[in-house]
Amino acid sequence: MKTQTFLSLLIIVLGLSTTAVRSQDNTNNTNPFLRTTAQTDEQLNAPFTDHANIKPANRLTDPGPVWQGLTDTTAFNERIKAHIYRADLKIDRLKKQLKGQRLIEPVEHKALQYLSAERELENARLLARIVLNAHPEKTFRDVAQRWDSRLSKKLGQLNTDPEVYYYLAEIDSSELSPELRYIRDKKLTIFERNGVLLGKEEREQVAELKYKITTFGNQFERNIFENTPTLTIHRDSLSGISTEWIESHPQDEQGFVRIPLTNPNMNQLAIYAEQEYARQAAMKGYYTKGYPLNFSVLDSLRTARHTLARLLGYESWAHYSAEPLMTKSPRRIQQFLSQIATISKEPIENEINQLLQIKKETDPTAEEIDWVISRYLQNKVMSKNYNFSASKIKEYLSCEQVIDGVLTTSEKLYDIEIRHAPQLPKWSPAVEPYEIVDHGNLIGRIYLDMHPRKGKFGGAGNFTLRMGNSTVPETTLLMNLPGGTPDDPGLLDPGQVRVIFHEFGHALHRIFTGSAPAVGKMEWDFIEAPSRLFEEWAKDPKNLSRFARHYETGEPIPNKMVKAYNQSDQFGRALRTHYSLWPAVLSFQHFNSAPHEQSIKEVEDHTFESAFHFKRPDWFHPSSFLPHLFLYSSNFYTYLWSDVIAQDLLTRFDNKNLLNPDVGHRYRKIILERSGTAPMEELIEEFLGRPFNTEAWQDWLNGSQKRTITQTER
Structure with a gap:
């Protein structure tokens, strides 16, 4: 089938067919999720017109910002129900086709009809997840929590429905495009x-176990993120910490300062506080948030996952989880972790020895x-040995300058526009929306929710709001950075800058x-590679000099400081590898055997003995x-695996001009846009011209990256 026909079907099936299908199927419909008024249907399906000067890309429709109209929990409930209704309608339609009650449709139309139904449920759950993790009101979050579990169960039921399976299986794959054939298979x-x-x-048992896994996982995360302890400490114990930072927190007449132990605040104290106390x-308060409650929750999660894996015929959850990955x-995960441990052992020991010399x-x-003093000493080594402060x-x-820097970097590298759109609806006044425009066409929206508040997800992450495909995709960054108030410029350390670039790479x-x-x-296990790669633009000297300005004077960052930063960055690479390696071993061990064979304590003891x-x-x-341990389960190795891939992908960029848009365009078209439409190893090989390997990563680890790709080589 020609590409134009494929794209036309994509728009019809995933975007514009909802109203037509509804008009055929809603006679005497008693579905409780049915939206009954014409006005509501128009609101749900009509193109968004607030930005008439920005048209969506040809194959995309724009139903409007996801948060449009979600002013209360009633509207939120109705939106979720509408997604479910449309999914049910489409699934019912394809089942009727299977039973011969409808005319046979074009093959690609049939495949896309299922994907459209699944996408409705996925988008509903994505909406619930963003509310659960970001909405300021607890009542909203509680409602989202209930929907998240229900939607997880409904998606599980869809993906175990024999009728839907046979509907997909009977499609003649020879008539599908290569991309759609791969997705269908x-x-x-x-x-x-x-x-x-x-x-x-047995299918009912599978569904029940999946529901339990989601429930246990959500509880595991809530025990971490919904409990933010407060450290009360006298300001005399905060030597090494800037006066401005101390005064940004409330303190009493006796000089005791109350510091919420968010991730940025904990990092500030762990790196700069001179007093060991x-x-x-700070670190004990932050890293014991889930203890001991989460031990019992994790035991339940491990048991449910192992039981499910055995029911499905796998030796362990790690066997089940690894099968669809690269x-x-x-066995290959173990081999990879062993290889990384061997390669990094001497560099890690060398860097730790430098820490020890400072301590002596x-x-x-x-x-x-x-471990508690390691990051403090690392900062001392960088200051003394590399003249870096x-x-x-x-x-x-x-924070404001860095955000501007990541936006400008993205525009230059990918030849796009990123337009601030403050008028778009959002779940909190603190959110800053942006529209992504590609040569005049709207291709997506990104919402930046960058500063901490009560009840919000406590880490740094990218959360998808709408998957896209036929409609304009939307995504958000949830972070907890300093700043966000007129009296706080939000000064960031280089690690926080890398995290912004990392998460924006995901977005x-x-x-x-x-x-x-x-x-x-x-x-x-490929998912972290593009974001790990984008971190390189956060420390590239030329790029850094474009956006790094003194927050008071506007003076550009001195070249001497940039040079010291990059030299010191080479020092911490082995330690950074270590910080990813031991959690990878921990997560793998938790799910590579039956819970009764290794207790949580035994897994931790093994990890600390072998990898810490x-x-x-x-x-x-x-x-x-x-x-x-919930989201990645046994696959935390993904970060190291992605590091290896990212460093190899970087070899195709000119390290004297990382912002070359020609390379950025090729990378976007081969890797970023086509992810999920072919095996990632094939796409990586197409981009590199060879299979990926660890050589570039080893050069990075040892600080010996020397190669510059010329235009001819490229």
């Missing part, structure tokens, strides 16, 4: 992995480094994939606070 595999070929009773209190098996200046008898460079990295990936003709689901290079504090129980 992966969907069939998902059905089979969900137990669709099992008996009815302050560092210890690694394919636990005040404690000559020291023989090891406590994190506190000084922060003055050139205000752009979502937008470019969502605005492409076909949207599939990429292998999960610091002295472990007696209160340190990472299994209680690592939220990735």
